[in-house]
Amino acid sequence: MENDIAISVKNLHKSFRLPTERSWGLKQAFFNRLKGIKGYKEQKVLNGIDFDIHRGEFVGIVGRNGSGKSTLLKTLAKIYFPEKGSVEINGNLIPFIELGVGFNPELSGRENVYLNGALLGFSNKEVDEMYDEIVNFAELGEFMDQKLKNFSSGMQVRLAFSIAIRARGDILLLDEVLAVGDAAFQQKCNEYFASLRGNQTVILVTHSMPSVRKFCSRAILIDNGKVKMDGDPKKVADAYEKLWD
Amino acid sequence: MAIPNFLYKGNRVLLKELTKTDFKLRYQGSVLGYLWALLRPLMMFAILYVVFAKLLRFGSDIPHYPVYLLTGTTLWSFFTECTGQGIQAIVSRGELIRKICFPKYIVVVSATLTAVINLLINLVVIIIFALINGVTPSWSWLAVPIVIFELYTLSLGISFLLGAINVKYRDITSIWDVCIQALFYAIPIIYPITMVAASSTLAAKIILLNPIAQCIQDARYLLITNETVTSWSFITNPFLKIIPIILVIIILVWGSWYFRKKSKKFAEEI
Numbered sequence: 001m002e003n004d005i006a007i008s009v010k011n012l013h014k015s016f017r018l019p020t021e022r023s024w025g026l027k028q029a030f031f032n033r034l035k036g037i038k039g040y041k042e043q044k045v046l047n048g049i050d051f052d053i054h055r056g057e058f059v060g061i062v063g064r065n066g067s068g069k070s071t072l073l074k075t076l077a078k079i080y081f082p083e084k085g086s087v088e089i090n091g092n093l094i095p096f097i098e099l100g101v102g103f104n105p106e107l108s109g110r111e112n113v114y115l116n117g118a119l120l121g122f123s124n125k126e127v128d129e130m131y132d133e134i135v136n137f138a139e140l141g142e143f144m145d146q147k148l149k150n151f152s153s154g155m156q157v158r159l160a161f162s163i164a165i166r167a168r169g170d171i172l173l174l175d176e177v178l179a180v181g182d183a184a185f186q187q188k189c190n191e192y193f194a195s196l197r198g199n200q201t202v203i204l205v206t207h208s209m210p211s212v213r214k215f216c217s218r219a220i221l222i223d224n225g226k227v228k229m230d231g232d233p234k235k236v237a238d239a240y241e242k243l244w245d
Numbered sequence: 246m247a248i249p250n251f252l253y254k255g256n257r258v259l260l261k262e263l264t265k266t267d268f269k270l271r272y273q274g275s276v277l278g279y280l281w282a283l284l285r286p287l288m289m290f291a292i293l294y295v296v297f298a299k300l301l302r303f304g305s306d307i308p309h310y311p312v313y314l315l316t317g318t319t320l321w322s323f324f325t326e327c328t329g330q331g332i333q334a335i336v337s338r339g340e341l342i343r344k345i346c347f348p349k350y351i352v353v354v355s356a357t358l359t360a361v362i363n364l365l366i367n368l369v370v371i372i373i374f375a376l377i378n379g380v381t382p383s384w385s386w387l388a389v390p391i392v393i394f395e396l397y398t399l400s401l402g403i404s405f406l407l408g409a410i411n412v413k414y415r416d417i418t419s420i421w422d423v424c425i426q427a428l429f430y431a432i433p434i435i436y437p438i439t440m441v442a443a444s445s446t447l448a449a450k451i452i453l454l455n456p457i458a459q460c461i462q463d464a465r466y467l468l469i470t471n472e473t474v475t476s477w478s479f480i481t482n483p484f485l486k487i488i489p490i491i492l493v494i495i496i497l498v499w500g501s502w503y504f505r506k507k508s509k510k511f512a513e514e515i
Contacts (some may be wrong), residue, residue, distance in 0.1 A: 095345060101341060106269075115262050
C-alpha cells in the first residue's frame, strides 16, 4: 500500500440483524425456534463503500439520517467488524464517536481526563504531556479538581472537546461534534480547525454544510449505504442540499 | 482483537484506570466508605456464627471454628462478588463498548479486580482474627495465595462465559442468582464436611469435587488446622482427586474462547 494513504476502504458491506419482535431473553428465543421464526430481519446499511483517504486530508462525510454515515465511522473505528470488504488504517486513529465517552460524573475533571485518555489508548505519561494544553484550551484550569457532576453541561462538553482535539493521533475521527460551547469557544474551535487543514488527517461526520465548505479539503456524500459523490467539498455540499429538492 | 495480552502497555493502563474508578466509586456517597468492604463479610459472618455455631451448635468438634467459618464466608463472598460483578461487566459498560474500540476482556477483569482488592483486605482481618483465636502461625499460610488464584481463575472463567451470554440473554443474571443460592448450601461453608461424611461418604466426596469446596477446604487446611478434610485427602482415587482442578481449567478455557468469539458483536448486540 502507498505510504501516503491513511485509510483505505474497499468494498465495505455491513448489515444488522434487527429483532422483529421482543426476542430478548431465553423464553422468546425458545418460542421463536419452536415456531421456526428467525426473530430478526437483515437490514443492509453499507452496500459496498470504496475510498482512500490520504495523509493530511480533511474529509467531511455527509448524508441524510440513516444513510450509513455513523455505521461507516464506527467500522473505521473498529467498533463494528466489516461483514465483507476491508478497512485498512495506517497510523494511530483516535475516534470521537461521541464526546466524553466514559466520563463519570462522580470523578473529578482531572480523573476524567486520565480515564478518557486511557480509553483512547494513551499512557498516563502521554496524558501528562497533553494535560496542560487540554485544560488551557478548555479554559477550566480552576475547576479540574471538582467533580464532573458539578460542571455545567457547557463546561463538560468543552472539556470533552478539548481532549478530542488535543489528543495526538495520526488520524482524528469526529462525529457531529462541532458547535459546542459559547460563541467565544466556538470561535476558538473554528480557528483551530482551520489550522488543522493540511497538517492532520481528519474525518468529520456532520450535517453542517457551512463547516464542510469552510474546513474540508474533500467531502464524501453517502446515500443508501453507497458513495454517491466524492470530491470538492463545495460541490458535495451543494449536492447534499439538493437531496431534498 | 488481539490475544489477551497483559504485557501490552495501553491495555495495562486502561485496566488500571478502570479498576481504580470502579473501586473509588463502589462506596461513593456512603458514610463509612471503604470500611464496607470489611464490614459486609464480617456482618455475614456474625449472623452465620450466631445462628449456626451458637444456636444450632455446628462445628463444636472443630478447633478454632469461628476462624474456620470466617475463612469460608470470606472466600464465598469473594466468589459471589467476583462472578456477580464479572457477569454484569459487559452489559453495564455497554455505553463504552458502543462508542469506543478496546479489548473487551479488560472490562471483565477490572470488574473482578475490585473483588480481589476486597479479599486481600479481608485476608488481613482473617489473620488478625486467627491470631486472637490462638491459631499458631505457620509457613503453610504462604501457600494460601495459590488457593485464591485458583478460585479467582474459576470466577474469571465463569464471568467470561456467562458475561458473554448475558449480552444477548439477560436472564443469565437471574439464573446465576439462583445458582449462587443453591451453591451456598452445596458447599461446606456453614456446616463442617465431617457432618455430611458421618451420614454419607459418597455425598461428602461429591461435594468435595466442587472446585469452590476444594478451595475453601484447602484454605482452611493451610490457615487453621491440618485436621481439615480436603478433596486431596478424602478422595482416594488419583483421577477423581484432580477433577476440581480440571474443572477450573475447562471453565476458563471454554469461557475465554466463547467470550473472544462473541466479543466482536458486543457493540451491535448490547
